[in-house]
Amino acid sequence: MKRIVAFFLVVVITLVAAGFTTPHLVSKIKLGLDLKGGFEILYVAEPIEAGKAVTSDALKETARSLEKRADSLGVAEPEVTTEGTDRIRVRLPDVQNEEEVRKSMKEPAELTFRGPDGTKEMVGSDFVEGAAKVGFDQSNRAQINIKVKDADKFKKVTEKLLGKPLAIYLDERQLSAPTVQSVLSDGAATISGNYTYEEAKELADTINLGALPLKLTEKYSQVVGASLGQLSLQQTVKAGLIGSILILLFMVIFYRLPGLVAAVTLITYVWLLLAVFDWMNATLTLPGIAAFVLGIGMAVDANIITYERIKEEIRSGKSLLSSLKSGSKHSFRTIMDANITNLISGVVLFYVGNGAIRGFALTTIMSIILSVLTNVFFSRLLIHMLIKSGKFNKPSLYGVKEAEIRGL
Structure with a gap:
């Protein structure tokens, strides 16, 4: 029973x-x-620095950056695909604030390194593309190893901000604020702190994304019916x-x-x-x-x-x-x-x-x-x-x- x-x-x-x-x-x-509808935007990518080409890897990484940006804006399952050699198509479902999302998506995220007074000392394109890697210090704590293109410029920045924080920003959001502990003249540096491996990897990926020499121009946008x-x-x-x-x-x-x-x-x-x-x-x-x-x-x-x-x-x-x-x-x-x-x-x-x-x-x-x-x-x-x-x-x-x- x-x-x-x-x-x-x-x-x-x-x-x-x-x-x-x-x-x-x-x-x-x-x-x-496909069920609710939305709108799509077609971007044309071109290098910021004259004379450089839009590589396949740079185009794919830029597409990933756009997808992350759409995710951060609360867009559910955005479809971001590359087309041809220099185009990226973004499809955004069920967007309520279309103009705000279009404005935010228009340019890729800007990565900057700023001093205590807010001055932009360096930008993402100053760093070697894809060179940011996660490593570990002697205490087995996660750290980020980076390389810059212009060692002399980096040396002057570290001399100027010795003992002061060099904050890392993605647009206006501060990601980290490591302190410059020594003058660096070889173009290589280490960002250390109390990072978990996941946090360090995310910061390294962000630096790599910010180093892409691409800018996007909106070719056209249109409303997509379900x-x-x-x-x-x-x-x-x-x-x-x-x-x-x-x-x-x-x-x-x-x-x-x-x-x-x-x-x-x-x-x-x-x-x-x-x-x-x-x-x-x-x-x-x-x-x-x-x-x-x-x-x-x-x-x-x-x-x-x-x-x-x-x-x-x-x-x-x-x-x-x-x-x-x-x-x-x-x-x-x-x-x-x-x-x-x-x-x-x-x-x-x-x-x-x-x-x-x-x-x-x-x-x-x-x-x-x-x-x-x-x-x-x-x-x-x-x-x-x-x-x-x-x-x-x-x-x-x-x-x-x-x-x-x-x-x-």
């Missing part, structure tokens, strides 16, 4: 929590450019709900009690996936919806594989508890093989892709993890509680007729 009470408590608490919080989670989901309109989005959601209800009915009709458990675990899976979306402040795009639907299909598949295996064990004449243990054991490897393969594919896509591809990959990865937790382990726990209660031991409750059971 205790197991039945525990089963219903777990199910009721889970479904009530999902029912109360899901509308709030859905309302907070951010929609991507490729999936509001009506189509509503129809997609409606079709998804109808499909989900049909799937749940199919599971209950064909698998009886395990099908009812599958319905609970599938609802739990969708609820947790929405909660993870909210926690990660992720943006939903068309590829994300595709991954979401694919995840539901994989979750249903995991249940079907397990329940079919359990039914086979019951037909062989084993007890329900033995059938659950044996069926779960034999189906687990098949389920995990398929999920691990898809997980590896998702991780590869996430690291080699960008924009919408990374959104698809991230949704796929989270779907796989949550599917295993809910539709394998949580499902097995609920069925185990029902069988151990001793009140649901008829094979017909598990989709197996008495005539189908063979003697051991």
Whole structure:
């Protein structure tokens, strides 16, 4: 009796929590450019110093800098891509303050090194491109090693500010303010302080980005409409709900009690996936919806594989508890093989892709993890509680007729 009470408590608490919080989670989901629309800007890059060329590496690093700037402005999942040899296209979804974002994005971040009185002593282009590296001092504390192009200029700056701070600014935001401890004449310096490795790496990357000799000119900008309109989005959601209800009915009709458990675990899976979306402040795009639907299909598949295996064990004449243990054991490897393969594919896509591809990959990865937790382990726990209660031991409750059971 205790197991039945525990089963219903777990199910009721889970479904009530999902029912109360899901509308709030859905309302907070951010929609991507293809669902909500936005605007795009095309920039033409050219070197600041005359006579220099726009290299492929410099163009890619500048694109990354723009992407970071868009992120800092609160733009969710901006799409920043390079085109040709000197162009960068920026697509920004669901932007409310278009003029402010355009103004902020117009020029790449300006990296400056300033004295105590605010005078700009050096700028990002004074440093050797890509030369800022993270190292460690004798106490194993992280530090940044840098190199400058003009050693004499750097020597004069260190002489002037000896014993004083040389603050590092990105636009008007101070990143660090190391003190000049000696006159440096060889063009190399070390920035030290109480940095973690992550902080030191971020500062080194910023210095490298600020050293890019590129300036951007806005070629044109335009408003981008949602490729999936509001009506189509509503129809997609409606079709998804109808499909989900049909799937749940199919599971209950064909698998009886395990099908009812599958319905609970599938609802739990969708609820947790929405909660993870909210926690990660992720943006939903068309590829994300595709991954979401694919995840539901994989979750249903995991249940079907397990329940079919359990039914086979019951037909062989084993007890329900033995059938659950044996069926779960034999189906687990098949389920995990398929999920691990898809997980590896998702991780590869996430690291080699960008924009919408990374959104698809991230949704796929989270779907796989949550599917295993809910539709394998949580499902097995609920069925185990029902069988151990001793009140649901008829094979017909598990989709197996008495005539189908063979003697051991």
